[in-house]
Amino acid sequence: MRTLPFRLGIHPINWVGEDVREHGDHTTFEQIVDDIQALGLTGTEMGRKFPKESSLLKSELSNRGIRLVSQWKSVLFTDSAWRDSELEHYRKHAEFLSDLGSTVISTCEIGGSLHFDPRRTPAEKEVQRLDERGWEQLADGLNQAGAIALKHGLKLTYHHHGGTVIESPEEVDRLMEMTDPSLVYLLFDTGHAYYGGGDPLAMLRKHRNRIAYVHLKDIREAILEEARKEGSDFVTCIRKGVFTVPGDGCIDFEPIFRELLDMNYSGWAMLEGEQDPAVHPAREYAAKSMEYIGNVIDRIYQTHT
Secondary structure (H helix, E strand, O other): OOOOOOEEEEOHHHOOOOOOOOOOOOOOHHHHHHHHHHHOOOEEEOOOOOOOOHHHHHHHHHOOOOEEEEOEEEEOOOOHHHHHHHHHHHHHHHHHHHHOOOOEEEEEEOOOOOOOOOOOOOOOOOOOOOOHHHHHHHHHHHHHHHHHHHHOOOEEEEEOOOOOOOOOHHHHHHHHHHOOOOOEEEEEEHHHHHHOOOOHHHHHHHOOOOEEEEEEOEEOHHHHHHHHHHOOOHHHHHHHOOEEOOOOOOOOHHHHHHHHHHOOOOOEEEEOOOOOOOOOOHHHHHHHHHHHHHHHHHHHHHHHO
16 A cells, blocks of 8 residues: 555544444443554544543553544534633643644534533434524634634644534535634544535535545445434434445545545544444454555556556
């Protein structure tokens, strides 16, 4: 396999679910990072099994030649009552990641979400979409958080995400239009782009100048179609197995990788499966996906010569 044009890492969500807690819940931090090292990958994100103490985490990752690239940060900027405390939490988050040598903050608005918003109740069944005031508050909050990230040598990368208020391509478009491009970047996620009803390649091309981080995730289309017909919510879709690693689903990654190559993207791209590791073993699926990615990249380089 040739050298990849971007830096390939892997998310611990392949081993331990974040949104579906029973997925891999028995798995230890040591198993995750030992598997990452064995795969030959050198970048990862923070996971819920990782040590929270900075010096211990630094030591454990450094001993295995692994770098902490980012950590998810939920924000609730659409509610003015939460704004000040959310920005203070964001500042502390940026300090932690900066100390670990990270480069980006994966950031997502959870207001209105069924699964992430602490103000919602189990009786509610729909994501509450943003009104005009909500859009303004979100954009303003993200611009302020982006300035905090920049002060700590990081980039705020907004994670468009299933089951949240920024899910569809139209919502991603509007968010990019309303935020400062020098402060707010895009975390381009192939799986969530498809899940949100968009064409991942079209999203990549449209926002290529704002992309500072990438998640590589695939979709099992038959499961997605079935879940849509049943009206399944986001977490139920994960339990059904809608997501998998690149090469195991319906997304054609060759044009996506061609576009990343054309735009000279040299940042991090994280492998994500977000599926039950008891059914789809994380290390095994990652190895297969890495082979698939390598073959696609080889094919792209062959056509360039």
